[in-house]
Amino acid sequence: MYKYDDYDHQIIRDRVNQFQDQTNRYFAGELSEEEYLPLRLQNGLYVQRLAPMLRICIPYGMLSSTQLRRLATVTRDYDKGYAHFTTRQNVQLNWPTIEDSPKILAELAEVELHAVQTSGNCIRNTTTDQYAGVTAEELVDPRPYCEIIRQWSTFHPEFAFLPRKFKIAVNACPDSDRAAIHVHDIGLQIVTNSDGKLGYKVLVGGGLGRTPMIGSVIREFLPEHDLLTYLDAILRVYNRYGRRDNKYKARIKILVKAMTPEGFAEKVEAEWQHIKDGPSKLTDAEITRIKSHFTDPAYKELNDQPEELSAKLAENKFFSNWHKRNVAPHKKSGYAIVNLTLKTLGIPPGNVTDKQLEQLAQLADEYSFGELRVTHEQNVVLGDVEQNRLFELWEAIKPLGFATPNLGTLTDIICCPGGDYCSLANAKSIPVAEALQSKFDDLDYVYDLGDLDLNISGCMNACGHHHVGNIGVLGVDKKGEEWYQISLGGASGQDASIGQILGPSFAREQMPDVIEKILQVYVDKRSDEELFIDTFRRIGITPFKERVYA
């Protein structure tokens, strides 16, 4: 994991002091509400329906046990004792006060955490694969590149007042994409070219929100060292020409569409020619320095599928179900990647208490070299667990509520905070998630359905990523009442697609039955091992429409 040096510490401390001063001036009446707004947003502080909300950055999802413990302390001392894992690898506090926020940030800074640019019209936290560095699927570990982007984007003087927010995601797996790079403002796919040189395929203009779009490739291959200058060129074109007259048309996707991807690419290339060989071109020394922070931990030499694991898998069906769903293969033999689910029935998806944060820290220390990752599916991952300790780990996490064996299934719902917490929401989302989890509590049925993403957003800002759910649910407001629109066929991986709207929306109490009908169509029509998304792509939306609106 990246460790701050004196420079990094100084920059974050300066930031805390700056925000303390800004907040003092705000309370002294020297900064108006309007002037303070972008300043507090760029420090992660929103004012929400019930209270301010502080969004803390978890750079590309990596957390140490020390950081987890500090998060626990902060939620206990300044909040109501729980935090919320978001769909963009961040953590939110729901009840801090504005006055306390600079103090919270000072405490977080001590453990190399911050809330820099987690909100506002600036470059946000760069996200990546939660299995980065531990999966055999990847070409290289993407995290050093994310850290290079983090430093470049932190207080970038030219891009602090963009037309709209800006999100970058990086993926290094050729055949899978857990980072959803096709639906980010910039998506970077790390690739090698025909000469075996490392670089990036660059996508721009993807996004969700009210105009969902899949990103367009503007460069098939950008050499490794040119990362920052090319990002500068893209951002400069966007900063100068992105629309500022209408916030719903201000994202880069609208500019790319208006200019066409080819036209946009030309403009970026022209800008880049001026700066590509400037001082911001990366050096071997810097890439090596950053990579040295992401070396392998002290792995033992172990064998895959040790006997004690095989024996437990054979004798315990519950353990083997969990193993099948929630454990993923590791690049190092004898190790495994373990997903801890934060989707217990009756608790809003992604919510954790201060106690649970401390338990997670303890688990990370005991089982995974003191590190943990947060996922955009609002779960957490222990990246380096010895296979011969999986049963022991499973026994330990069952009573803690982290072992719901539903990863990637219907009931592993991605869900925004919704109308219960968020002032933007048209409708509540959490009660829908709960109703669905209650209705579909038969695990055998859920397993039989296989991989299936059900995503819920409380409004068209799409924090619940409903457009890319195989089944997407969107809260809509109809004359002051909360209704839900369903879309089908969305996907967020390498074959990303935007879901199609099924038809007129439904009342909340209808939702479980409607989803059940959709699932029945799939079960009736699927061939052997076909996944929901593949059946949908084969048969189209009509059979679903006919059944649901019959």
Next chain:
Amino acid sequence: MPNMILDGNILDDQWVYLEKSDTPAQQEIPDGSVIVPLKTWLAQKETLATRQDLGVWLDSDEEPEDLADDIASLKLIAVNFPKFADGRGYSIARLIRERYGFKGELRAIGDVLLDQLFYMKRCGFNGFALRADRSAEKALAGLTTFSEVYQAGTDQPLPLFRRRA
């Protein structure tokens, strides 16, 4: 009360601003130190080029490329921030300095507040005409908010990774 900062010093502003005109070719330019709108400059530059006391200001939707040929002859260029949240001026400033090599006074005008000054300085501004209701003395602190920076900028052409000990 002076509310102009130039090269870190507070001073009284000697320049007069000329508003945009619908007929830039006919706009009358008074004597003395005047900052004229870009379109007026472009329309009249043949006759104005002899004057040593002129500056030009660009709005945030105007193109610094239009000034490319005139950079060497200008003493002052100002960039307007119609609203502090309009960040186009930062890119405009960097282009004027870094691409066209402007060495004179580059001034931020309009909605210019303390909390933007650090980024503005990094993008090449050395003059700050603060919004009329703000004190320049307090704003001076905004120029030194951060003691270190990651990126290259006009003020520090080397990114931290090329300077890191």
